[in-house]
Amino acid sequence: MKRLVLALPLLATACAIGPSFRDTSVPIPTAMQIDLNRYQGLWYEIARFPVFFEEGCVGVTAEYTINPDGTVKVVNTCREGSLAATPRSAEATAEAVDASNAKLKVDFVPYIPFTAGDYWILDIDADYQTVVVGNPDGIAGWVLARQPQISEARLDWGYSVLREAGYDLSQITLTPQPTE
Numbered sequence: 001m002k003r004l005v006l007a008l009p010l011l012a013t014a015c016a017i018g019p020s021f022r023d024t025s026v027p028i029p030t031a032m033q034i035d036l037n038r039y040q041g042l043w044y045e046i047a048r049f050p051v052f053f054e055e056g057c058v059g060v061t062a063e064y065t066i067n068p069d070g071t072v073k074v075v076n077t078c079r080e081g082s083l084a085a086t087p088r089s090a091e092a093t094a095e096a097v098d099a100s101n102a103k104l105k106v107d108f109v110p111y112i113p114f115t116a117g118d119y120w121i122l123d124i125d126a127d128y129q130t131v132v133v134g135n136p137d138g139i140a141g142w143v144l145a146r147q148p149q150i151s152e153a154r155l156d157w158g159y160s161v162l163r164e165a166g167y168d169l170s171q172i173t174l175t176p177q178p179t180e
Contacts, residue, residue, distance in 0.1 A: 021049045022138030026166030030102035031121045036072065038128045039101075039121075040064045043144040045175045046130075046155065049167075051140050058176040059083045062144065064094070071095045074106055083178055094119060123161045130154045132161040141167055148177035 022028070045060035054060065057078035065073040072094040079085040092108040095116075105116035118135035125131075130150060134141040143150075143158035159169055 018051060018137075018139035020138035021141060021167055021171055022134070022162075023166040023168070024136065024138055028120065028134065028136050028138075028165045029122065030100065031124050032100065032102070034101035034121050034124065035128075036064075036066055036096070036101050039124075039131075040066050040072070041146070043131065043146065044148045044177050045142055046145050046150055046177070047143040047158065047172050047174050049139075049141045049172055054078065056080050058085075059087070059178065060175050067093070072104070083176060122165055125154075125157075130158060132158045134162065134165055134167065138167065141165075141172070149179060 042061055042063045045062065048054060048060075057080060059077075059079040061077045063075045063077070065075075067073055074092040074094050075089050076092070077087045077089040079087050090108060092106050094104040094106045097103045097105055102121040104119045104121075106119045107116040109115045118137070119133060120135055122132045122134050128146075130143070130145045132141075132143055141162050143155065143162075145154065159172070162172070163169060
């Protein structure tokens with residue numbers, strides 16, 4: 001778990017050093033418009049591509065809260081190795097980079113310039129219950145949901161969004177989450 005807490009600040013630099021899981025010649029679409037007020041709250045990580053800063057993590061969640069200045073507070077939490085493990089968290093700030101609010105820059109190390117990483121909302125369901133996130137470099141991608149478990153149909157939808165964005169799903173894995 002210490003790796004997560006220490007490595008999450010390196011998320012932005014991972015864009016330059018991590019393997020890509022997508023064909024970057026394929027255009028990567030984003031959601032048309034994101035209502036950040038509806039987006040904020042707790043999300044469970046359902047599936048992910050392997051990234052060094054989440055190695056060994058289970059029970060991963062992300063919580064988003066809108067700050068008074070319009071930026072978004074991000075708290076990523078993981079339990080290393082076991083759902084019974086003590087949770088560890090890392091905090092960041094995200095900022096929308098276009099009017100759609102679908103393209104965000106997330107910065108875990110605000111005092112070091114040029115460390116913000118791309119966090120693009122590729123698609124989200126109408127009820128803001130399931131979301132698919134990726135980035136143009138293809139070094140990461142996630143399916144997140146408001147509940148720790150989702151239906152096979154919702155997961156298939158998330159996978160289809162990633163596939164259409166050029167992701168190779170052969171390396172995506174399910175994230176263990178508590179059962180309801």
